[in-house]
Amino acid sequence: DTGVSQDPRHKITKRGQNVxxxxxxxxEHNRLYxxxxxxxxxxxxLTYFQNEAQLEKSRLLSDRFSAERPKGSFSTLEIQxxxxxxxxxxxxxxSSLGYRGVSEQYFGPGTRLTVT
Amino acid sequence: xxQVKQSPQSLIVQKGxxxxxxxxxxxxxxxxxxxxxxxxxxxxxxxxxxxxxxxxKKEGRFTxxxxxxxxxxxxxxxxxxxxxxxxxxxxxxxxxGSEKLVFGKGTKLTVNP
Numbered sequence: 014d015t016g017v018s019q020d021p022r023h024k025i026t027k028r029g030q031n032v033x034x035x036x037x038x039x040x041e042h043n044r045l046y047x048x049x050x051x052x053x054x055x056x057x058x059l060t061y062f063q064n065e066a067q068l069e070k071s072r073l074l075s076d077r078f079s080a081e082r083p084k085g086s087f088s089t090l091e092i093q094x095x096x097x098x099x100x101x102x103x104x105x106x107x108s109s110l111g112y113r114g115v116s117e118q119y120f121g122p123g124t125r126l127t128v129t
Numbered sequence: 130x131x132q133v134k135q136s137p138q139s140l141i142v143q144k145g146x147x148x149x150x151x152x153x154x155x156x157x158x159x160x161x162x163x164x165x166x167x168x169x170x171x172x173x174x175x176x177x178x179x180x181x182x183x184x185x186k187k188e189g190r191f192t193x194x195x196x197x198x199x200x201x202x203x204x205x206x207x208x209x210x211x212x213x214x215x216x217x218x219x220x221x222x223x224x225x226g227s228e229k230l231v232f233g234k235g236t237k238l239t240v241n242p
Contacts, residue, residue: 017172019172044228046229046230048230053234053235054234054235055135055218055220055232055233055234055235056173056218056230056232057232058227058229058230058231061227061229068227069226069227069229104172104173106172106230108228116224116228117163117175117178118163118175118228118230119175120165120172120173120174120175121172122170122171122172123171123172125170
């Protein structure tokens with residue numbers, strides 16, 4: 014069991030550049046979530062996939078953000094025209110529907126984004 | 130509007146003490162309440178979770194107490210150790226649908242030797 018993995022772990026970019034993050038969920042998990050965590054705060058929900066379908070997006074997810082999960086496996090989160098306010102830890106979590114009657118979410122190590 | 134309120138913001142105890150972290154929620158539709166532990170630079174790790182059909186759940190040194198009428202739940206750490214020093218988050222979700230987690234703001238726990 015390799016757990017949830019995320020790549021890269023750290024990303025420094027200049028304002029206005031585009032960035033893309035990748036998440037590989039636990040292999041048998043059909044649900045995948047993206048959260049954002051700023052310093053001193055709890056994670057905030059961004060979006061979620063069940064298999065390859067993106068079923069919910071938060072109002073936090075502006076038009077500059079897009080997420081995909083082709084073939085229901087790994088997922089990517091792209092931020093276009095980054096702003097300094099995008100600096101945060103981007104966390105991915107996966108879960109398996111119906112396991113012990115509840116969907117337990119397991120998080121990856123996160124990608125720390127710094128926009129300069 | 131903060132749906133899950135967590136307190137205290139920080140907590141310092143001596144080794145062997147029993148830190149208690151409290152959370153209160155507003156949305157009565159919440160029916161799953163996990164606690165996560167996070168070390169610096171790491172992702173949150175699921176610690177223990179409870180559903181509202183029970184008032185208490187124990188796993189090892191960790192206990193959740195749940196008060197449905199008061200819409201409150203708390204985490205107790207028995208015989209705390211310096212290795213328990215971390216930030217703890219309570220969360221809540223609604224089964225069915227996305228089951229997205231709504232987190233509290235976290236409690237930074239320090240256990241002194």
